[in-house]
Amino acid sequence: MRTWFEPEETEEFEAAKAVLLRRCLTWADEHGRPADDLLITAAMDARHESRDGRLGYWDETQIRRFLLGWIPKYVVAPREILDITPEILRTYLDYLHDTGLRDPRGETPAEADASIARLSADFQKALDDPNRQGLAKFWAQTALDHGIDLATPGELETFQQDLDAGRIRFDQDVLDNLLEARFMETGLDVLDEERAFPQPPIVLPPPAALSEAATQSKIVQQLISLTTWAGKDGHPLTKAGNLSLADARAVSALLGTGEDEYQVRSAADLPHLNLLLAWAKEIRLIRVAKGRVVAVAKAGPLLRDPEALWNRAFEVLPELGDVITTPVATWRPVSLLGDAFDELLPDVLNTMYGMDDIPLVRLEETVWLACQEYFVVDDQQEHIQELWRGQAARDLRRAFEVLVDLGAVELTRGPADDLYSSDLDHEDQHLPPDAVDRLRARLQEPDLLQARLTPLGLRAVRNRLLSEGRDAPLVGELAAAAPAELLGMLTQHYPPPEAATELNGWLSHPGQDIESLLRAIRDCPFRTRAAAMLNVLAEALPEGHTLIRDLRHDPILGPAALSLLMDSGEIDPGALGQREHLLLGAENFLTLLELGGPESLIEQLKAMAGPDAYEFVQSVLSSGHHDVEGLADMRELVAEPLRAARTHLRLVPSPSPGSRGRPKGKGKKRR
Known part of the structure; x- marks a missing residue:
């Protein structure tokens, strides 16, 4: 089930x-x-x-x-x-x-x-x-x-x-x-919720390791230093709302942004410092009061908890698109990606979730495609479109640089996995022809920039997915689950490798053993679910297939074990005795009843046994299968309708001589 x-x-x-x-x-x-x-x-x-x-x-x-x-x-x-x-x-x-x-x-x-x-x-x-x-x-x-x-x-x-x-x-x-x-x-x-794509199970390091990684985050350290520098007395701002150039250079040197030696006319021309200021304001670490930038008094607990500060910094990052991206060098005052940054950045991170290294060129094409869904660009000249596409790619790379500084993303270089080019010829791929041509060429390059989420990034994206009501399994989170609930989750939401990891981790805890799992399968009232649960044990345990063979004659699990052995080709149907044939038939029909309902099973029985369908069902009902509740359903929903139909047909009177459908008078008798 x-x-x-x-x-x-x-x-x-x-x-x-x-x-x-x-x-x-x-x-x-x-x-x-x-x-x-x-x-x-x-x-x-x-x-x-x-x-x-x-x-x-x-x-x-x-x-x-x-x-x-x-x-x-x-x-x-x-x-x-x-x-x-x-x-x-x-x-x-x-x-x-x-x-x-x-x-x-x-x-x-x-x-x-x-x-x-x-x-x-x-x-x-x-x-x-x-x-x-x-x-x-x-x-x-x-x-x-x-x-x-x-x-x-x-x-x-x-x-x-x-x-x-x-x-x-x-x-x-x-x-x-x-x-x-x-x-x-x-x-x-x-x-009005749209079904979200299910996410794969992920593995995270211990909490202490994640906490230490947050403490070491470059952005976290800079935000703490910036807030401490602002202090309760603050620093004055110019009429334009910027730091004075002297203060900007001083704090840039303190933060290590590398911008203290820039030859600029205004603090507004220091992009990383402005990003940190905007970030700190969004988190409510600093604020502007009476023409001065000052530390927020209530920010103390957050500053003393680097992990909480990291999480808050990640949470507000999508709101900083206007200071991360760069305006297009045309009449357009802001970048396309900047306009939709709060929507597109989470989508990009969702795409990366649970994946290994993804070539940035692949993400650039999907982001450009998304930009065209947000804004009308088809009516622009080709060179303008190319300008905007290039700017969107540069803005995406800038966003990844910020994510690297935060500690949410890791960038590497190397050849792309064949996975990212193998789907370009599929009929259901959604990229336009020009994007496919660009990707075919770019993905052959040996030194591509690639990105993956760090453990901190994985955890943060997972937390956001969970807050949105999405399913995002975590290997290890079922460690204390009841046996039936554990196996039920593994059958539907865990691929085989992760299911094996989760199951064997569960078995490592005292009092949680294979016998308790088998007990849960015996108690399961649904044939389809019991079979799936048993199959998890077969695939995930080192001794799984031996276990299934040993269960062939189990009074309760025997029919499900037989079905698995038949499917794997380990048993020749001709080698089964009459009782095993009946038990296997009962298991299969009970499964079909759950999957397709009584009407579907009745049609299949009629196709298999014709006028003897009722007798066929009766033999299954007397097979001795342990599923009393399932057999009761079959008796009421399948056998009774078949019996009623058979009785009705037999009660139809035979036509009398001379009536329609039978020749009148004497004819040749059949021998």
């Missing part, structure tokens, strides 16, 4: 959702917990249609989004049903935990329960606010309030006729507000 699907995997998601809903309702009934199919479905839809799409991941942010955003905006139901949403959400989250489907990186059941409790009062207020609903819900709820269910065939036409005749009353002011919010793109925009 997967808990993450690509947005385009509609059928797969709907099949999984049906299984989860059915099982959750049964679990709730067995445990005496409140449940409602509409609200549980809404919880799954809300997480699927989000930036990360993880059905099993819930924290206070996602609980808030669901209770205060999704339910009020989208879900149509009587108020007495909506009022119990917090309790239904508790049931659903407890079910995820009980079945091992919870993402351990989210809140624990106790933490989630506390978050729901904190948000319950705000939830009721959100339900009372008619301006929180969407337009579709407004009309559907209006119809429901008048006893009309728009999901019923023909009811939409009835509703429209009643509206036109004035028999349906609605709040025109609320409708006007909703229309204005829609067309002005205001309101609950947080719900």
Whole structure:
């Protein structure tokens, strides 16, 4: 059972959702917990249609989004049903935990329960606010309030006729507000999340090493020195708002910018000093008061914590595009990259996340392409476009120099990996022909400038991704996860090398062993998930394949082990006994039922066994497979419809002599 699907995997998601809903309702009934199919479905839809799409991941942010955003905006139901949403959400989250489907990186059941409790009062207020609903819900709820269910065939036409005749009353002011919010793109925009590209797991050094690296950052040291130099008494500024040339040279020498010997007419002509001044102002280390630049009194704690200062410096860096980039030497007063620096720099760093050395020429082309999406350049002459493209490339390199000084990026030189040229001939690559031609030539150079994120840079980008609600796995963060939750995460979010590292790291902790992992797989109520979890052990453990062979006759894991051995070609189907054939068939059909739903399985059975499909299913149901819940689903959803169809066909009376379809009178008898 997967808990993450690509947005385009509609059928797969709907099949999984049906299984989860059915099982959750049964679990709730067995445990005496409140449940409602509409609200549980809404919880799954809300997480699927989000930036990360993880059905099993819930924290206070996602609980808030669901209770205060999704339910009020989208879900149509009587108020007495909506009022119990917090309790239904508790049931659903407890079910995820009980079945091992919870993402351990989210809140624990106790933490989630506390978050729901904190948000319950705000939830009721959100339900009372008619301006929180969407337009579709407004009309559907209006119809429901008048006893009309728009999901019923023909009811939409009835509703429209009643509206036109004035028999349906609605709040025109609320409708006007909703229309204005829609067309002005205001309101609950947080719900309109575009699915983000999943990030690969990364490895980070110990916290102490990261802290030491932050302390050694050139920019951090310069910011501390600059703030100390400014002091509480400060230094005077000119009428133009700059330091005096004497002060600028003095502080440049103190900071080691190399600009103290520049022959300039104004402090404004010292780019690195101006960057540091702007940076310190953005962080609130210094400020301008009464014509003097002074240290901010409350900046003391930040100055005494280099790691926190580093993080703050990285956080505000995208806001400094106007002092990092250089204006184009034409009529345009600022650079293209400078205008969109706050958007493009994070995108560039996201591209680098989890990657080895990336040639800067490759990044330059994607940045130039992005600049053209922000600004209209097609109507400019070719030489003007080339000027702007060259300036954007120089500005990007300047940004990387600043990132190097901060300690977020490392620059090296050498030949580019074939990875960065091999995709240029792919049909789905998005670069225009002229960019492809430039890259083909440049990527052959033996001494290209290349960039990669340092561990500090990796951690900072990861923290930003997490703050945006994106999934950014970290090797080692599952060290204390429950066995089922650990294996569930590895099956979906970790490539094999990182899965092996994470799994073997988990096993290094006392009390966490292979037997506890096997116990978790035995307890898993979903065939697809159990098979995937078992496959992780096979691929990640040194003795994994031997373990699978030893499990062939396990009363619970045997069918899944058999399936893996068959897929790997280690077992000849002809060597299986009748019981193993039946167990393997049951495993496969239960898997198909989870993946495609009952209709899909019924069609496959009919194609395989024709009129004997029901008898075929009956033999599988009597196979002795341990998955009682899955077999019950198969009996109800597959066997019963097949039996009913077979019974119906047998009850059709045979045509009488002379009736249509049979010759009348005496004919030759068949021997």
